[in-house]
Structures are given as C-alpha cells and as structure tokens.
Amino acid sequence: xxxxxxxxxxxPAQSPRFPRLLSSLHSPDSVVDLExxxxxxxxxxxxxxxxxxxxxxxSGLRGHGGAWFPVGTKWRAVEMQRSRRPVVVANGAEGExxxxxxxxxxxxxxxxxxxxxxLAAAALNADRVVIYLPKRHAxxxxxxxxxxxxxxxxxxxxxxxxxxxxxxxxxxSAVVRALNEGLALPNFVGVQxxxxxxxxxxxxLVQNVETLAHVAMISRYGGRWFRSIGTPDSPGTMLxxxxxxxxxxxxxxxxxxxSFRDLLNLTSPDGYWAALLGGYGGGWVPMARxxxxxxxxxxxxxLNSSLGAGVIAFLPRTHCPLVESARVVRYMQEQAAGQCGxxxxxxxxxxxxxxxxxxxxxxxxxxxxPILETCDLMDGRGACRHPDGVTRFVRSxxxxxxxxxxxxxxxxxxxxxxxxxxxxxxxxxxxxx
Amino acid sequence: MSDTYRIRDQRTRVADAQPVAWRVTLVVDxxxxxxxxxxxxxxxxxxxxxxxxxxxxxxxxIPLALLDHARRAVTACPRLALHLMEGRG
Numbered sequence: 285x286x287x288x289x290x291x292x293x294x295x296p297a298q299s300p301r302f303p304r305l306l307s308s309l310h311s312p313d314s315v316v317d318l319e320x321x322x323x324x325x326x327x328x329x330x331x332x333x334x335x336x337x338x339x340x341x342x343s344g345l346r347g348h349g350g351a352w353f354p355v356g357t358k359w360r361a362v363e364m365q366r367s368r369r370p371v372v373v374a375n376g377a378e379g380e381x382x383x384x385x386x387x388x389x390x391x392x393x394x395x396x397x398x399x400x401x402x403l404a405a406a407a408l409n410a411d412r413v414v415i416y417l418p419k420r421h422a423x424x425x426x427x428x429x430x431x432x433x434x435x436x437x438x439x440x441x442x443x444x445x446x447x448x449x450x451x452x453x454x455x456x457s458a459v460v461r462a463l464n465e466g467l468a469l470p471n472f473v474g475v476q477x478x479x480x481x482x483x484x485x486x487x488x489l490v491q492n493v494e495t496l497a498h499v500a501m502i503s504r505y506g507g508r509w510f511r512s513i514g515t516p517d518s519p520g521t522m523l524x525x526x527x528x529x530x531x532x533x534x535x536x537x538x539x540x541x542x543s544f545r546d547l548l549n550l551t552s553p554d555g556y557w558a559a560l561l562g563g564y565g566g567g568w569v570p571m572a573r574x575x576x577x578x579x580x581x582x583x584x585x586x587l588n589s590s591l592g593a594g595v596i597a598f599l600p601r602t603h604c605p606l607v608e609s610a611r612v613v614r615y616m617q618e619q620a621a622g623q624c625g626x627x628x629x630x631x632x633x634x635x636x637x638x639x640x641x642x643x644x645x646x647x648x649x650x651x652x653x654p655i656l657e658t659c660d661l662m663d664g665r666g667a668c669r670h671p672d673g674v675t676r677f678v679r680s681x682x683x684x685x686x687x688x689x690x691x692x693x694x695x696x697x698x699x700x701x702x703x704x705x706x707x708x709x710x711x712x713x714x715x716x717x
Numbered sequence: 718m719s720d721t722y723r724i725r726d727q728r729t730r731v732a733d734a735q736p737v738a739w740r741v742t743l744v745v746d747x748x749x750x751x752x753x754x755x756x757x758x759x760x761x762x763x764x765x766x767x768x769x770x771x772x773x774x775x776x777x778x779i780p781l782a783l784l785d786h787a788r789r790a791v792t793a794c795p796r797l798a799l800h801l802m803e804g805r806g
Contacts, residue, residue, distance in 0.1 A: 472746040475800055624747035625771040661767050667748045 342507030349492030365487035377454030400496025514540035528598035562592030565673020567680035749798035
C-alpha cells in the first residue's frame with residue numbers, strides 16, 4: 285500500500301475555485317477515504333502557529349456552527365492562555381434536526397475535518413484532541429482516525445467521544461460539560477468562557493466540524509484564496525441544508541454572496557408560505573424578501589434572522605404555518621435543559637399559547653394570546669442562547685403569519701391542521717434519525 | 718467622582734496614559750438561581766422580579782455609592798448565584 289504521506293508532497297496544482305469542499309466527491313454519495321483525500325488535497329502539512337493564525341485572520345473565516353464568530357480571533361484567545369496546554373474539540377454534535385451538513389462531512393469526508401483538528405492542535409500546542417459526534421458516526425470516524433494513526437499523520441492522538449442526540453448537546457458549554465461530567469447541558473459562562481477554562485479547566489477550543497474543514501483548505505491554499513469568494517464579513521463558501529424545495533432535504537455548498545434567487549433557481553415562490561432561515565433558532569422570512577437578498581450573514585441579520593448552521597426550509601402551502609410553528613416551539617420546550625427559570629416558564633407559556641392558536645383558537649375568545657409579552661421576559665435570561673433563539677422564531681412567526689393568526693382567531697383552526705408534520709421534531713428516543 | 722471608576726492602565730507610560738472607564742455590573746447565574754428574591758429586596762436599584770419570581774437584572778453599571786448595597790445582595794443570595802462583574806468600558 286502506498287504511504288499517503290509520500291504520495292504527494294504538496295497540494296494539488298490547482299486550488300479549487302468552486303465547489304471547494306465538494307470538489308473531492310466523485311458522486312453525491314461517495315466517501316473520500318484517506319487515499320482519495322491525499323490524492324485530491326495533498327498531504328497534511330503542519331505550519332507554524334503564527335502562519336496558521338495569520339492565514340485564518342486573512343481568510344476572515346467565521347464559525348459555521350451557528351455563532352458566526354471570527355475563527356482567527358477565537359484561536360488567538362485560546363492561544364493567549366499560556367498557563368496550561370489547550371484542548372481542541374471538533375464539534376459534530378449537530379443537534380438541530382433540520383441540519384444534515386455536519387453528518388455529511390463526518391461520513392463522506394472525515395479526513396478534511398480531522399486535518400483541521402490537527403492543524404488546530406499544532407497551532408495552539410494542544411495535547412488533547414477530541415472529535416465529539418453522534419454515536420451513529422463514531423464507528424466510521426473511528427476507523428478514519430485509526431487509519432491516520434497507522435501513518436502517523438496527526439501530531440496528537442485523536443479521541444472519538446459520542447454526543448447524546450439532543451438539540452443542545454452541541455452548545456459550546458454543553459460540549460465542555462459533556463467531556464467533563466458526562467452531562468451535555470449548558471453551563472453558565474458569564475464570568476469565564478471555555479476558551480479560558482474549559483475541559484479539565486484547560487483553555488478549550490470548541491470548533492464546528494465544517495469550520496475545521498475550511499481551515500484544512502485555508503492551510504493549503506491560503507487566506508486570500510479563501511476570501512476570493514464572498515463578502516468581507518461573509519467570506520468563502522458554506523454548506524447549506526435545504527428542505528422543502530426538493531423531495532428530500534439536500535446538503536449543498538453555496539458561494540457566500542450569491543443571490544437567493546440564483547441559488548434556489550426558484551422562479552415562482554407562490555407554492556410556499558415563507559422560508560425558515562437559520563433553523564429552529566432562526567426566523568421566518570417572506571419569500572419575496574428572501575429572494576431579493578444575498579446569502580450573507582449581513583443580509584440574514586437584516587431579515588431579523590441569521591444563517592445559523594446553514595438551514596433553509598421552505599414551508600409549502602400544503603401545511604399550516606401556525607401548526608408547524610407550534611410544533612417547533614413545543615419541541616424546543618421539550619429539548620430545553622430545564623435549568624434556568626425564565627426559560628422553563630417562558631417556553632412552557634409560549635408552547636401552550638402557540639398550540640392554542642394553532643389547534644384550539646376557540647379557547648382564545650377572539651383575542652391573540654400575550655405571546656410577545658412572554659418573549660420580552662425571556663431574552664438574554666438563560667445560561668445559553670436557547671430562549672433567545674425561540675423568541676426570535678416566535679416573533680418572526682407572528683410577524684410573517686399575522687393574517688393567518690387573525691384568521692385562526694376568528695374562524696377556528698384551518699383545513700390544513702391534519703396535514704402530516706413538515707418539520708422533524710424527534711423525540712429523545714428517536715433523535716438519532 | 719463620576720459614576721465610572723477611572724484608573725490608569727499601568728502598562729502604558731504615564732505620559733501616554735488615558736483614563737480608562739471601568740464598569741462594575743451585576744450578573745446572575747440563571748442555573749444556580751432558584752428565585753428566592755433576596756436580591757430584589759436588598760438591591761431594588763438594579764434588581765426587579767418577573768412574574769415567575771426570577772430576578773431581572775439591570776445591566777447598567779453600578780455607581781460607587783451603590784456598591785455596598787450590591788455587595789450585600791451578592792453575599793446574601795442563598796444560592797450564591799449573584800456575581801459582580803468588572804470590566805472595561
């Protein structure tokens with residue numbers, strides 16, 4: 285067997301223009317094994333810490349787990365903590381049921397993610413690297429890790445640790461708590477972030493797996509190459525999970541800055557109520573406004589949403605938007621950690637208000653329940669941003685579906701109430717999808 | 718003395734030194750908090766209660782004159798959920 289390390293001393297001659305991440309796939313469901321990975325991307329070369337950090341700063345890469353935080357800044361914050369050696373965690377927990385892109389990377393191109401994790405370990409002088417992922421991917425990623433070990437590719441032994449299938453298990457402080465105590469629930473980090481005191485009280489970098497895959501490409505082709513696509517604040521490409529547009533949800537790689545109209549190839553938006561941008565913690569956006577916008581975080585914020593983890597869902601007019609919104613909020617209530625009072629009480633109120641509106645508007649006697657008052661009481665009052673995500677979702681639902689809400693109040697539930705579920709809301713047992 | 722504390726950053730030379738605003742704010746650890754309500758009683762200047770019985774903390778910085786009240790509330794919290802946080806600007 286050839287030694288992957290020796291088969292190619294540098295990156296392939298041509299840096300990919302577009303697609304980038306997907307350029308190594310021969311077919312939509314092929315798996316890029318180590319040999320194919322090295323043949324396509326070249327062997328992993330670990331650069332000096334300063335060169336990697338400078339490349340990251342120049343690239344402008346943001347975190348693709350949802351927070352959109354500048355990656356160079358985050359790595360420097362960990363690197364500054366010189367008291368103890370850091371821990372690197374590649375976060376593939378992907379609790380958002382609508383998102384499939386991390387699972388896609390872990391199953392079909394694990395080596396790009398592992399390259400990124402090793403680059404982080406080398407740049408930050410970490411002596412512990414953990415891949416944190418759902419149990420169903422542990423075997424395949426474990427095999428990839430062992431294969432790399434036999435060639436001595438990674439500077440630090442990579443551990444594979446499983447995440448529970450729950451919405452919050454990928455939340456940054458929950459990841460650290462899962463590794464420390466085996467309990468994947470958010471922690472209060474108001475006084476000190478996990479970058480200073482995380483796993484075993486050591487400085488900890490928790491980075492989404494897609495972000496690490498971008499890092500692996502930036503180390504090969506440079507920061508300037510990375511930002512040759514996109515806008516200054518939204519550079520490069522991103523993976524999106526698009527639902528409702530085709531028969532099955534689809535993971536696509538999109539150049540940031542592209543117009544939604546071009547991206548979606550959607551001539552007539554009439555068949556849809558609206559688009560949910562950014563997943564269950566994101567916001568509803570009217571179709572016309574979405575199609576007139578560009579795929580950037582800046583545009584998403586102007587639409588009162590966020591790109592989040594790259595989830596876009598189009599709700600067809602065959603489903604009731606209030607019923608679907610109520611189900612999502614109930615799911616988010618069930619998935620809450622139940623640790624913070626305002627989130628516990630607020631989510632219970634919101635879920636029951638929305639269910640009344642969707643299923644039993646007669647009980648409201650023609651008046652809209654005080655949904656916005658409850659939202660106002662919840663913002664910023666949890667240890668994590670779970671309540672803030674739900675209030676953004678709920679406010680956007682009320683503003684985009686105002687007419688439908690009034691109709692429900694006046695005439696009772698609509699004819700679509702019996703339609704099958706559109707949004708996946710896995711119960712704790714079948715969260716493993 | 719105004720409502721902000723002014724210190725000199727000792728790492729800069731005295732000749733270059735600019736006054737730096739130093740904020741002290743109150744934060745609650747919402748996981749520890751059980752809604753006992755002691756903070757709202759002892760420090761109504763910055764803490765009110767919501768209708769579920771949990772404290773709503775005013776994020777404004779705490780002037781020197783109120784610092785003793787704030788400290789008393791922090792110490793009295795039965796869950797040790799209240800913290801004073803210091804930071805620049």
